[in-house]
Amino acid sequence: MQRAQSASSSARSYDLLIAGGGVVGLWTARLASAAGMSVALVDAGAIGAGASGGILGALMPHAPERWNGKKQFQFEALLSLEPAIAALEAETGLSTGYGRIGRLMPLLDQRQLDRARERQDDAGRNWQGRDRSFHWTVHSPATGSDWLAPAAAPAGVVFDDLSARLDPRRLCAALRTSLDARPNVLLIEHDGLRHWQAGKAELASGAIILADRLAITAGHQSFPLLASLFPLPTELGMPVKGQAALLDARCDPGHPLIFDDGVYIIPHADGTVAIGSTSENSFDAPFSTDAQLDVLLARAFALCPSLADAPVIERWAGLRPRAIGRDPLVDFVPGDANTVIATGGFKITLGIAHAMAETAINRLLGRPVELPESFSIDYHLAKAARIKR
Ligand SMILES: Cc1cc2nc3c(=O)[nH]c(=O)nc-3n(C[C@H](O)[C@H](O)[C@H](O)COP(=O)(O)OP(=O)(O)OC[C@H]3O[C@@H](n4cnc5c(N)ncnc54)[C@H](O)[C@@H]3O)c2cc1C
Structure with missing residues (x-):
């Protein structure tokens, strides 16, 4: 049974609002709900129909030389993905390929x-x-x-x-099925986030959702969305x-x-x-x-x-989605400790989305987070400033 609803039916308030239902948003919803949070996930289009609705699905490590924080993050994600997928498949009975x-x-x-x-x-x-x-x-x-x-x-x-592979569409379908079965998750399609201020979200339809925290996981559209919601000198990706x-x-x-x-x-x-x-x-x-x-x-x-x-x-x-500093962007947005952005996985998102999601949730819950500096918003802002000059 699909539980996607229209926003007008959602009068209550949520622990977390997620804007964007690609792999990053879907993993974020799965992990947040497993952590006991009530979640509303809204998507401007259909869930899993953005870049994550593709056909490739390579999970390839970076080359092993000149090792750095980004390569270590991806390596650990490629290892932790295997049990995460096994748990998802066992729970839903669906193969991700x-x-x-x-x-x-x-x-x-x-x-x-x-x-x-x-x-x-x-x-x-x-x-x-x-x-x-x-x-x-x-x-x-x-x-x-x-x-x-x-x-x-x-x-x-x-x-x-x-290296490994999966089928991105099957992964999205399995993640969605797992969310459909969770009573603390509401999925809303074809009604994207338009405005957010102090825990109050307005969707494109005009519907209002109240939430303690926000995760922006709107793929490449995260960049204009972020720039429209928060004062930034420029968009942080393309x-x-x-x-x-x-x-x-x-x-x-x-x-x-x-x-x-x-x-x-x-x-x-x-x-x-x-x-x-x-x-x-x-x-x-x-x-x-x-x-x-x-x-x-x-x-x-x-x-x-x-x-x-x-x-x-x-x-x-x-x-x-490609962030301006080339590495993924997973951080609080400037001046708001209740909003995170997780995007910019570019060509490796499918293998790291669950780890980006876990990091985003840990940030929101005030848990310690170890991330390469190049994933921070300051890094991407500095990169943007250098390009502008
Ligand atoms: C041809 C091609 C091949 C690829 N091959 C690989 C590969 O082999 N391996 C790999 O790891 N990666 C690959 N990628 C990259 C990967 O598919 C993407 O990086 C990844 O799917 C991005 O996921 P996402 O969740 O960040 O964004 P998306 O999947 O794009 O999801 C974002 C969602 O946000 C929604 N949205 C937008 N605006 C709003 C709003 N205002 N409010 C609410 N929702 C909103 C959109 O409708 C969309 O559903 C490939 C990409 C392409 C195009």
């Missing part, structure tokens, strides 16, 4: 091979979980592979056993368009995903294969696909010739 299938990266020449070998040691040092370690291994050129074409990897191939395609490839879902210079090939649990993504800072038509996707498909088919005959069953485009 999650699988730690690993990743192949082709090497083109000696320089890339040498670099990849150096990274083996970096991974040995930095990819250490509490009870499990992960590996970045370099292999000789494969022969006779029906997945990654040997000709596409003349100098060899890197395999990492940390949308970056991406295009992707889904193939009815009937592929072995145990194949590792392939990543090569911006091309992702993701074998999903149901045998489909997703191919992405363009990265467009300027665009006229945010949600339509064009010839750039065909170029991407041609590159993917050169990597995996066995996919070339698979029917394309969907072409999809969406807008990723």
Whole structure:
């Protein structure tokens, strides 16, 4: 049973209002309700229909060298996601298509091979979980592979056993189902947050919701929303368009995903294969696909010739949230200890959204939070000031 309602039916007050029901907002609602908070989640459109309603779903770690706080945050998130997904799937009976299938990266020449070998040691040092370690291994050129074409990897191939994948739509559906079953969560669709002041939210319809705290998780629209609600010198991020395609490839879902210079090939649990993504800072038509996707498909088919005959069953485009300082933004908004913003996960959100959500809730509840400085609003404001000059 779906419990999405209109705001007019919500006369009561909530511990937390969440603006935006993509993966970040949905995880925030799940974790907040588990912490005992009453939650109203409002979405300007349909829940899970923004960037999180896409088809790719790669959960890939940053490269293991030049380790820093952001890489450690993502590494820990990629580890904690697995049990979080297992709990979600057990609770809802729904699959998210999650699988730690690993990743192949082709090497083109000696320089890339040498670099990849150096990274083996970096991974040995930095990819250490509490009870499990992960590996970045370099292999000789494969022969006779029906997945990654040997000709596409003349100098060899890197395999990492940390990367995973999930189906973003299935993840959103499972998160939503878990929220539908919680009596302390209200979901409102097609009625976004327009105004917020001192615990009183006004939605686009004019409906009022009272809440002690606010979490802004509106994806790329968080940036204009934040700038409209709080006095900021500039918007702290922007949308970056991406295009992707889904193939009815009937592929072995145990194949590792392939990543090569911006091309992702993701074998999903149901045998489909997703191919992405363009990265467009300027665009006229945010949600339509064009010839750039065909170029991407041609590159993917050169990597995996066995996919070339698979029917394309969907072409999809969406807008990723990218914060101005490039790293995610998870912090209080200036001058308001009851409002947090959590956005800017850009190309890695799906693997860290639950950790962004946990951090946002811990901030609101006054619990200690350890975050890289580059996730703070001050960092992004400083970056914005430098760009403006
Ligand atoms: C082609 C493509 C491929 C990608 N591939 C990957 C990948 O392989 N791995 C990965 O980790 N990431 C990937 N991403 C990025 C990832 O999908 C996004 O970063 C992520 O989904 C963003 O989640 P979000 O919850 O922040 O935003 P969204 O999913 O966009 O959700 C924001 C929600 O807020 C709502 N909203 C907007 N304004 C308001 C308002 N005023 N009030 C209330 N609600 C509002 C919107 O309607 C929307 O539902 C990809 C993105 C694209 C486009």
